[in-house]
Amino acid sequence: MNAADLASTYDLVVIGGGPAGLAAAAVAARAGLSTVLFDENPGVGGQIYRAIASTPLKDRAILGDDYWAGEALAAEAGASGALIVTGATVWSLDPGLGVGVSIAGAARLIQARRIIIATGSLERPFPIDGWTLPGVMTAGAAQTALKAQGLVPDGCTTVLAGTGPLLWLLAAQIVRAGGKLDMLLDATPGANWQRAAIHLPDFVLSPYFSKGMSLLQEVRGRVPVVRVDGLKAVGEDRLREVVYRAKGREHRLAADLLLLHQGVVPNVNLALAAGVTHRWNERQLCFEPVVDADFATSVPGIAVAGDGAGIAGGAVAAERGRLAAIAAVRALDPSARVPDAQPIRQRLQREERGRAFLDWLYRPHDALRRPNGDTLVCRCEEVTARQVRDTARLGCEGPNQMKAFLRCGMGPCQGRLCGLTVTELIAAERGTTPEAVGYYRLRPPVKPITLGELASLPKSEAERKAVER
Amino acid sequence: MTRTADVVVIGGGIHGCSTALHLALRGLKPILVEKDYAGRHASGVNAGGVRQLARHVAEIPLSIASMALWERIEELVGDDCGFASHGTVLVAESEEELAGFRARVEDLRLKGFTHEELLDRRELKELVPAVSDHCPGGVVSRRDGAADPFRTTQAFRRRAVEKGAEIIEGVRVSGLARSGSAWRVETSDGPIEAPKVVNAAGAWADRIAAQLGEPVPLEVIAPMLMVTSRLPEFIAPVVILRSRKLSFKQLGNGTVVIGGGHLAEPHRDENRTVLDWPKLAISARTVWELFPVMREATIVRAWAGIEASMPDEIPVVGLSTTSEGVFHQFGFCGHGFQLGPATGAVMAELVATGSTNTPIDGLGIARFLPDRARPARS
Amino acid sequence: MFKRLVEGGTAVTLTVDGTPVEARAGDSVAAALLAAGIGHCRTTPVTGAPRAPYCLMGVCFDCLVTIDGVGSRQACLVPVRDGMTVESQQGKREAGR
Numbered sequence: 001m002n003a004a005d006l007a008s009t010y011d012l013v014v015i016g017g018g019p020a021g022l023a024a025a026a027v028a029a030r031a032g033l034s035t036v037l038f039d040e041n042p043g044v045g046g047q048i049y050r051a052i053a054s055t056p057l058k059d060r061a062i063l064g065d066d067y068w069a070g071e072a073l074a075a076e077a078g079a080s081g082a083l084i085v086t087g088a089t090v091w092s093l094d095p096g097l098g099v100g101v102s103i104a105g106a107a108r109l110i111q112a113r114r115i116i117i118a119t120g121s122l123e124r125p126f127p128i129d130g131w132t133l134p135g136v137m138t139a140g141a142a143q144t145a146l147k148a149q150g151l152v153p154d155g156c157t158t159v160l161a162g163t164g165p166l167l168w169l170l171a172a173q174i175v176r177a178g179g180k181l182d183m184l185l186d187a188t189p190g191a192n193w194q195r196a197a198i199h200l201p202d203f204v205l206s207p208y209f210s211k212g213m214s215l216l217q218e219v220r221g222r223v224p225v226v227r228v229d230g231l232k233a234v235g236e237d238r239l240r241e242v243v244y245r246a247k248g249r250e251h252r253l254a255a256d257l258l259l260l261h262q263g264v265v266p267n268v269n270l271a272l273a274a275g276v277t278h279r280w281n282e283r284q285l286c287f288e289p290v291v292d293a294d295f296a297t298s299v300p301g302i303a304v305a306g307d308g309a310g311i312a313g314g315a316v317a318a319e320r321g322r323l324a325a326i327a328a329v330r331a332l333d334p335s336a337r338v339p340d341a342q343p344i345r346q347r348l349q350r351e352e353r354g355r356a357f358l359d360w361l362y363r364p365h366d367a368l369r370r371p372n373g374d375t376l377v378c379r380c381e382e383v384t385a386r387q388v389r390d391t392a393r394l395g396c397e398g399p400n401q402m403k404a405f406l407r408c409g410m411g412p413c414q415g416r417l418c419g420l421t422v423t424e425l426i427a428a429e430r431g432t433t434p435e436a437v438g439y440y441r442l443r444p445p446v447k448p449i450t451l452g453e454l455a456s457l458p459k460s461e462a463e464r465k466a467v468e469r
Numbered sequence: 470m471t472r473t474a475d476v477v478v479i480g481g482g483i484h485g486c487s488t489a490l491h492l493a494l495r496g497l498k499p500i501l502v503e504k505d506y507a508g509r510h511a512s513g514v515n516a517g518g519v520r521q522l523a524r525h526v527a528e529i530p531l532s533i534a535s536m537a538l539w540e541r542i543e544e545l546v547g548d549d550c551g552f553a554s555h556g557t558v559l560v561a562e563s564e565e566e567l568a569g570f571r572a573r574v575e576d577l578r579l580k581g582f583t584h585e586e587l588l589d590r591r592e593l594k595e596l597v598p599a600v601s602d603h604c605p606g607g608v609v610s611r612r613d614g615a616a617d618p619f620r621t622t623q624a625f626r627r628r629a630v631e632k633g634a635e636i637i638e639g640v641r642v643s644g645l646a647r648s649g650s651a652w653r654v655e656t657s658d659g660p661i662e663a664p665k666v667v668n669a670a671g672a673w674a675d676r677i678a679a680q681l682g683e684p685v686p687l688e689v690i691a692p693m694l695m696v697t698s699r700l701p702e703f704i705a706p707v708v709i710l711r712s713r714k715l716s717f718k719q720l721g722n723g724t725v726v727i728g729g730g731h732l733a734e735p736h737r738d739e740n741r742t743v744l745d746w747p748k749l750a751i752s753a754r755t756v757w758e759l760f761p762v763m764r765e766a767t768i769v770r771a772w773a774g775i776e777a778s779m780p781d782e783i784p785v786v787g788l789s790t791t792s793e794g795v796f797h798q799f800g801f802c803g804h805g806f807q808l809g810p811a812t813g814a815v816m817a818e819l820v821a822t823g824s825t826n827t828p829i830d831g832l833g834i835a836r837f838l839p840d841r842a843r844p845a846r847s
Numbered sequence: 848m849f850k851r852l853v854e855g856g857t858a859v860t861l862t863v864d865g866t867p868v869e870a871r872a873g874d875s876v877a878a879a880l881l882a883a884g885i886g887h888c889r890t891t892p893v894t895g896a897p898r899a900p901y902c903l904m905g906v907c908f909d910c911l912v913t914i915d916g917v918g919s920r921q922a923c924l925v926p927v928r929d930g931m932t933v934e935s936q937q938g939k940r941e942a943g944r
Contacts, residue, residue, distance in 0.1 A: 040905060042926045047904055054873055056853040094743050109746055122906045134887040134899035141903035145849060149878040154850035177852055237897050238886055257848050382893040404619035412698055412769055412908040444744060448767040454753035698919055699892040767919045
């Protein structure tokens with residue numbers, strides 16, 4: 001598939017080929033909408049079903065049933081008639097539903113009648129000392145390497161640290177695969193239980209409960225687990241030691257691989273750049289788009305489905321994708337046949353039950369979200385927590401001014417790895433809320449493109465559009 | 470409660486902040502009212518060019534006066550504003566174009582302006598080695614340079630406050646009217662009374678002017694800019710083109726800012742712009758042709774700042790023709806950043822003394838008013 | 848740091864900073880570097896600190912490398928190809944050339 005082969009207009013453009021995107025594309029294409037799904041990875045599946053069609057891991061027990069559920073979803077989308085384009089990077093989405101996409105080094109601008117953003121989530125920044133050292137990666141990265149390439153940690157000492165369900169899932173997967181995992185440092189704040197407890201009944205009734213319990217058991221039986229409330233990575237050119245505080249004492253552990261995780265947050269860059277209104281979610285400590293029951297946003301024609309609309313997991317993501325697609329079909333072709341939304345909403349409710357418990361239980365530690373001193377906040381431009389805090393104290397009220405003063409958020413990652421930290425630090429220093437502080441103003445390209453790619457936009461297209469405006 | 474001041478400055482861009490500073494330096498008490506925050510729009514997000522080159526003759530005196538201030542900017546505002554002087558080069562892409570430039574440079578000399586110098590092919594290559602070989606020469610203004618726009622605007626704001634100006638941000642002006650011998654400026658934070666008012670409201674300045682019976686054909690524009698990731702140093706001066714829209718500069722941190730005047734769709738009431746990628750693609754193609762070294766460079770961001778343009782592409786600077794005590798300072802048409810320091814000084818001089826020695830003839834608002842009989846005053 | 852669970856697959860050879868590196872079809876460039884035990888893939892433009900792939904999902908941009916002469920490619924998103932040339936990026940001097 002080349003950029004030149006794309007049509008100039010599609011009824012529906014779906015961005016992201018994880019559960020939400022796959023489910024949405026399947027529903028829309030089956031109902032007769034001309035549908036294209038773009039994903040920047042070499043295959044569909046998103047993060048949760050990463051490499052679902054190509055993983056070298058044939059032993060299904062390693063990744064578990066929840067992973068292999070993606071097979072049916074991918075097959076359904078593949079058979080639906082939707083055009084699925086992988087290796088396609090969407091770098092721009094405007095409020096008029098124009099989409100800028102690059103495929104194999106060439107760019108195109110196409111027009112959509114409806115958009116479903118299904119760009120999912122990314123791991124919450126984990127700004128501790130040494131988190132930029134080679135040898136420190138995210139837990140999600142290790143999981144990706146496992147799913148896509150069948151790579152498991154196999155160094156001298158592997159440490160997994162942080163909090164959240166994925167931490168335990170990855171631990172179990174590494175152990176099942178026969179990889180090396182020497183210690184799990186559980187940084188879940190003990191006090192979280194108090195707020196989580198009232199949601200326990202819902203959790204017990206949810207599908208997460210039994211899965212979660214057996215996962216904890218599986219890991220605890222095979223990996224030493226230590227409760228920690230302080231963590232750093234130490235080394236000059238690469239990770240040498242993990243330093244952690246447990247029961248008031250500091251411990252040092254020689255290690256060559258540290259995998260960090262403290263939950264996932266919506267990947268908001270594309271939606272923000274398109275002008276979608278977002279709000280702060282205090283329970284999940286992140287910004288999320290404001291959506292209605294059909295996942296429509298403040299920008300007419302743009303819906304956000306999946307974890308991008310608020311973290312709820314893979315099964316929920318697929319249901320949200322279906323609802324968003326049903327709404328798109330109804331808007332464009334009221335006579336088309338679509339699945340009944342009611343049972344989908346019921347499944348959604350069932351799946352969402354229990355989420356509050358997990359959110360409160362695994363709400364990450366303040367100290368691990370709001371660093372101090374020389375800890376890097378912005379990895380790209382190497383801006384420290386002290387610089388951000390000092391600048392906030394001097395009167396800098398928001399992330400956009402901070403960006404102009406310190407260049408944080410102006411590197412290639414475009415704030416994905418520092419945005420939440422900068423917002424939370426400003427709020428803390430100025431005694432206000434993250435909601436009031438807000439987030440970086442994001443501009444396309446939401447993924448960097450080369451000058452050559454941009455120059456490659458078909459000239460006729462450029463001229464035609466220029467005349468239309 | 471009604472606040473009082475000597476002057477109300479409307480608008481916290483570099484122009485309003487500079488005027489507030491120069492008023493305070495003259496011992497006056499200005500209150501500056503800004504609806505967002507200082508430098509939120511074009512003043513904070515422009516390309517940062519500090520350029521005398523290729524300006525309309527009517528604004529050259531202001532530009533030259535400003536250059537003198539830029540060269541002692543740290544003394545003026547207590548911050549070097551990231552200003553560095555490596556010249557601006559206007560590149561000719563054909564012999565015909567170069568001939569036109571030659572005529573312009575000669576004409577400027579006759580008028581007494583010597584800051585523009587013609588470059589032949591060899592001289593151009595010396596100044597801009599990376600430029601494509603098809604370019605036969607150009608024009609340089611050697612004292613020109615570039616600065617960090619947000620930092621500059623903030624520095625003016627900060628120094629103005631240190632010198633006694635009051636700056637109110639997040640407050641919107643809703644109207645103004647005479648109140649005895651003073652002006653009463655209504656704001657979302659209560660009224661302010663002052664004998665003098667400066668309208669430096671940028672893309673919103675026409676609304677103030679209209680209330681004074683001076684409707685102007687202001688166009689809201691949002692010139693687009695792109696910036697690359699950090700590149701090895703390969704170019705010192707700012708490069709501009711005339712036949713095609715391009716301005717091009719490499720900052721000290723290695724990133725390259727590409728602009729030149731292709732416009733985004735502005736939505737001034739929502740503080741929002743929508744980028745026009747087909748036009749940015751035209752910029753990308755121009756750079757592709759002019760600087761082959763840039764072809765694999767990565768574009769990490771694109772944006773546009775909202776500002777005002779006038780039909781004749783020069784600003785409105787001077788006294789109101791209808792309203793005693795009101796002064797206009799807006800409509801800088803995408804090239805007002807360099808003019809900020811001196812225009813603020815001139816406005817302060819006008820406010821304090823009623824006149825200025827810097828020639829600003831031709832910039833008055835009268836040129837847009839239907840009654841051409843009214844003399845354009847400066 | 849990492850080992851392959853599954854042997855076999857189609858062998859692919861890359862050149863990384865002039866040295867041949869064995870990879871498998873289906874690897875991303877970043878995964879191939881990790882599997883080959885390559886310590887870091889670039890140094891930063893600001894302080895010259897070494898960096899290696901961090902997120903493997905296209906969001907952190909720490910795995911930027913030059914691939915077949917094109918700078919600042921995200922190694923985690925580019926599948927390997929036989930004969931591919933990969934160069935680490937050294938700070939500001941070479942960033943995004």
